[in-house]
Amino acid sequence: MSATSPSPDHKLPRDHYLNATYGIRSWLLTTDHKRIALLYLFSVTFFFFVGGIFATLIRIHLLTPNGVLVTPETYNKLFTMHGVAMIFFFLIPAIPAVLGNFMIPIMIGAKDLAFPKINLLSWYIYVVGGTFVLYSFCTGGLDTGWTFYTPLSSVYSNSAVAPAVVGIFINGFSSILTGLNFIVTIHTMRAPGMTWFRLPLFVWAHYSTSLVMILGTPVVAITLLLAGMERLLHLGFFNPAMGGDPILFQHLFWFYSHPAVYIMILPAMGVISEIIPTFARKPIFGYSFIAASSIAIAVIGFLVWAHHMYVTGQSTYAALTFSFLTYLVAIPSAVKTFNWTATLYKGSISWDTPMLYALGFIGLFLIGGLTGLFLACVGLDIHIHDTYFVVAHFHYVMVGGAVMGYVGGLHFWWPKITGKLYPEILSRIAAITLFVGFNLTFFPQFILGYLGMPRRYHTYPPEFQVLNVFSTAGASILALGYLLPMIYLTWSMRYGKVAGPNPWPATGLEWKTDSPPPTENFHVTPVVDWEPYDYSNRPDLGLAPGRPLAPAHGDD
């Protein structure tokens, strides 16, 4: 199946998970991990829109130094709700609950996750949590920042803090249950022969992510509960006027919220580890190092939280401890980046859309990660804390990193999920549009931050206007880069060319079953006796030493 021979016409399998049963009840009461993944796809996309609308309003308001689009109070609500929607309802669930849910059982050769009903419950919990937060947005909004610092959030804010805090608290359990499900599944449900070191790196990434989910999320849950109780019952834990300590809130909050960013990035790294070998036609370089670095990031990620708190007046002793540990956590991420690059070296590179996203990820995550080191330095952070430098840093890792990983992963596995191919030329154009738009939006913000423009401010000095205009212009291009896939991916579900089981082709257990897969994933339980990413030894896919390497995408 290569471009050098006409690609065979594939037919959709007669029975698969999408047509196994019909009707709304069969979807809302499903326990099939693949259908639950699609339920999540629908909901996270919705919240992405919600967060995106707030982002649009922010960027339009910031076109002029004394923005006239919204009042200062409303501006506070815009950036808060943008953060809450994007972080808790899009970034944290997206890859694990959509791609992880769909792929993990198939990748390990199982019929489903260990606890399918709990999987469905996770989705419903997400929906209930989301409803509370939407209610908060619609009844006065939220102006505390997504970080809910006290005593603003627990005492003084006049916005709808209580329903939002309840919603995020509830949503935390969705995350916890998903993580629990993944951990148990990966431990107990692997097919015969699927040893730990034959697992795809995508699975290792999700295992590490799940560790973070189950160890960190409960802490933010109790923290928000305490802040909510403080607001409703006038307790005093975080209120200085009552002897409480606002810094305690920050310690508790960031104990989760820093590892949370690793919940967002680790799955994306897992996606990249799947895409790069496929489109470089080479086994991944340093498999065990990448696997170990995933665990290392998850563990060390818990040791660095107070780097968000350097300027709070915490003890210098704490600041230095956390600064040192923050530098440490960069090491495993660097290991991954080196290994991906080494995989590309002397590979046979194809420029298919997933590969464009993966390459974009490597470059943008590199910039985002390195600027994190700037921020890790206590002395430097004093100047750039709470400026647009921070904003640019985290958007580079979260959007340039996690979102590109998500969109790339969607493109990579779209043929498996839907059985259809999307139009390749359009998809490459969209990927490039996204990349250009993204950089135009956020690179100027590094400069703005370094020059001193504070974040979360509704105005700025006039000399910063040019860069802000660039940023807003970039945002409009970025928006186009998001809209295009939404359109053509939806289009492809109906009109796309039938993909067949393995369009790229890729190694990996998921590509050995039909596209779309049957409900039970495999007609016969597979027995695994090969190593992962064996791109140099698969004659059935046209991949063997000495044979000319075929480009991946055989169609269009």
Added chain:
Amino acid sequence: MSEHVVSPKIYVVILLALLLGTFLTVQAALRDFGPWNIVIALAIASTKAILVILYFMHARYSPKRTQLVVVCAAFWLVLLLALTATDYIKRPSDQSRLTSATAFYRS
């Protein structure tokens, strides 16, 4: 993961140990050991907890992954407390805090 059946004899021994621990910790609390008060209290509590986990919860007889889970839970809890302590250890402990509280209550 026990088809390992633990004999009631062991349960009885653990029960007695736990009751003894309770008695000891109450007695210790009624005496003053200065800064060691909290150390003794937590040491006895932790011993009791470990007995419950190892024998009542069968952790002693469980597969390695379960034992790893128990260790991780304890480790992460200690992490949370210890790293936060790097901040609070440098803050004054138990000093008088005046005006903010009183102002709140006077108004």
Added chain:
Amino acid sequence: MHRTGELYGQFETLEQQKESAQFGMWVFLVTEVLFFGGLFLTYAVNRHLYFTAFGVGGNMLDLTLGTVNTVVLIASSFTMAMSVWAAQTNRKKLLPVCLILTLLLGGVFLGIKYVEYKQKFDHHLIPGHSFDLTYRINHPAPTDNPKELAAERTEIEEAARHEAPTEPESGLTALNAHAQLYFSLYFGMTGLHALHMIVGGGLLVWVIKESLKGRFSTTYNTPIEIVGLYWHFVDVVWIYLFALLYLINRHAV
């Protein structure tokens, strides 16, 4: 519902199913450790900052009732462990007996908790506008021991002096504020614990019903084991709560 130990669709063998259920419960308990952990951190920080007030607050808890509750819960852990043994050794009559004993002991615990909470309510020790550390000594009940009340008065006065050595009148206000933090944590932590016990009670009711139908045996007793794990965890949390909340500075009184 998982009645006769039949195999769920996603599993290949019963063994895999049982392993998954047990491991799943252990992983869930890890999340509970961290959930309570946030409260323990809050407690630790506030105790470090306001040790005197915490001592005063802690001495207002009833040590006898607290110790009885600890003994009750330890006993219930024992009966729960015996239930697992009974299920594993096919003792189908003993099993519901042990489970019911566990439930009853849990009920005793909650009953005593209710008595304690009511006491606090009567003594104006619920955080809020009517919180007043001195309520009890200023409004003694006929059943109160005068020596005890005198000791408490001395303790409060000393603590108030410690809070504000240069401004005696503000000392009591500050003490009240900080003691409220203690009691907020007392109610928060024991309340969350009690909530978990109620859930545990519900789980026990479920397995009692099933055990009375004879559903559990040597080959199938997973629900008993995992309910047991949960119940023991709740016991472990109480072991720490007892030490941290009830046993501060008792020698001073």
